[in-house]
Amino acid sequence: MTNTLRFGIVGCGVIGSIHAQAIASLPGAQLVAVADIIPENAQKLASKYGVRAYTNLQEMLDRETLEVVNLCTPSGYHKEQTCLVMRSGRHVIVEKPVEITLPAIDEMLRVQQETGVKLAVISQHRFDPATQQVHELVEEQAFGRLVLGNVLVPWWRSQAYYDSGAWRGTWALDGGGVLMNQSIHSIDLLQWLMGPVKSLCAYTGRLAHRMETEDVAVAVLRFANGALGTIAATTGAYPGVTTRIEVFGDKGSAIIENDNLAYLHLARDDKEEVGAYGAGPKDSKKDDDTGATATDPAALSIRGHALQIADMIRAIREDGTPLVDGRAARHPVEVILGIYESARTHQEVVLS
Numbered sequence: 001m002t003n004t005l006r007f008g009i010v011g012c013g014v015i016g017s018i019h020a021q022a023i024a025s026l027p028g029a030q031l032v033a034v035a036d037i038i039p040e041n042a043q044k045l046a047s048k049y050g051v052r053a054y055t056n057l058q059e060m061l062d063r064e065t066l067e068v069v070n071l072c073t074p075s076g077y078h079k080e081q082t083c084l085v086m087r088s089g090r091h092v093i094v095e096k097p098v099e100i101t102l103p104a105i106d107e108m109l110r111v112q113q114e115t116g117v118k119l120a121v122i123s124q125h126r127f128d129p130a131t132q133q134v135h136e137l138v139e140e141q142a143f144g145r146l147v148l149g150n151v152l153v154p155w156w157r158s159q160a161y162y163d164s165g166a167w168r169g170t171w172a173l174d175g176g177g178v179l180m181n182q183s184i185h186s187i188d189l190l191q192w193l194m195g196p197v198k199s200l201c202a203y204t205g206r207l208a209h210r211m212e213t214e215d216v217a218v219a220v221l222r223f224a225n226g227a228l229g230t231i232a233a234t235t236g237a238y239p240g241v242t243t244r245i246e247v248f249g250d251k252g253s254a255i256i257e258n259d260n261l262a263y264l265h266l267a268r269d270d271k272e273e274v275g276a277y278g279a280g281p282k283d284s285k286k287d288d289d290t291g292a293t294a295t296d297p298a299a300l301s302i303r304g305h306a307l308q309i310a311d312m313i314r315a316i317r318e319d320g321t322p323l324v325d326g327r328a329a330r331h332p333v334e335v336i337l338g339i340y341e342s343a344r345t346h347q348e349v350v351l352s
């Protein structure tokens with residue numbers, strides 16, 4: 001293997017261009033080709049980076065020497081394209097959600113095992129310093145007994161956003177609405193920090209947009225470790241407000257707001273125990289990230305994607321496992337599909 005890994009991108013829309021920027025920012029990576037079924041989309045991105053453009057994924061695979069292919073196409077195409085690329089012997093980085101049904105994900109996991117290539121699934125906020133810090137503290141059991149974990153995603157997407165791609169807000173290709181597309185990031189973090197979800201009850205609605213899928217959802221959760229939790233999410237909260245992830249335990253609490261650690265208090269750092277009624281609020285610990293994706297889907301920073309692609313390069317070089325592999329990426333999709341089932345059946349859903 002050469003020192004520099006050669007990358008191809010499939011899907012040159014909103015997120016495809018973030019992948020191109022992220023690859024270009026990494027010393028061990030080189031973008032060599034891009035593909036999109038819309039020739040102008042492929043050509044535009046190809047010209048920007050001086051690489052070859054294709055309108056057909058198979059043709060790109062046949063003609064190019066590539067080690068890694070990044071799939072940035074509508075979610076309902078991920079299984080078909082990931083399996084095609086893996087069978088060609090290339091490693092895959094696929095965008096979230098890994099796929100929109102569990103049988104499709106299981107097929108991807110099977111082909112990954114069969115071919116022995118690496119499969120990474122984008123969940124870029126796992127690489128945020130705040131998330132990493134809270135995860136390390138969870139591993140150290142610094143929060144004590146985890147009791148409550150919450151996610152709040154009060155985002156805004158206009159009708160024009162949903163109308164900007166025929167696949168958006170459809171069951172067949174988006175696989176859902178605010179949960180499967182936008183909130184999957186926070187739901188992935190919640191279950192990474194709190195542990196697996198065991199059962200849930202939920203409501204969903206479509207109140208502020210013309211689309212097939214939900215634009216508002218609430219769920220109550222019971223985690224495998226006995227802790228409880230909630231998910232509340234919408235793309236109908238104008239103009240888009242702070243995303244919150246909260247982890248509460250009997251020896252400490254943490255709150256992440258828009259990817260930053262807004263609150264952290266651990267019993268182990270207290271000089272004296274807080275009284276019977278607890279401590280008052282502490283100062284915020286904000287840095288300069290604005291959380292702009294709450295209002296504008298294209299206002300993404302490349303930082304998380306670059307870190308995750310670097311993690312994949314490490315996994316390939318060391319023959320290790322990427323932090324978010326196909327198996328890890330299955331969990332948040334299972335939770336989201338459980339929420340849809342509970343909302344539909346008005347029953348509690350127990351996850352496997």
Ligand SMILES: NC(=O)c1ccc[n+]([C@@H]2O[C@H](COP(=O)([O-])OP(=O)(O)OC[C@H]3O[C@@H](n4cnc5c(N)ncnc54)[C@H](O)[C@@H]3O)[C@@H](O)[C@H]2O)c1
Nearest residue numbers: 011012013014015036037038041072073074075095096165
């Ligand atoms: N990680 C994140 O923060 C993030 C943000 C946005 C989107 N996404 C994910 O990225 C994926 C794409 O979303 P987007 O917002 O970039 O969509 P988009 O509509 O802006 O871009 C999709 C591109 O794929 C092309 N395409 C469609 N079918 C194709 C095919 N069969 N072969 C090749 N190209 C094809 C389209 O022409 C379009 O250019 C989705 O899975 C979405 O969930 C992730």
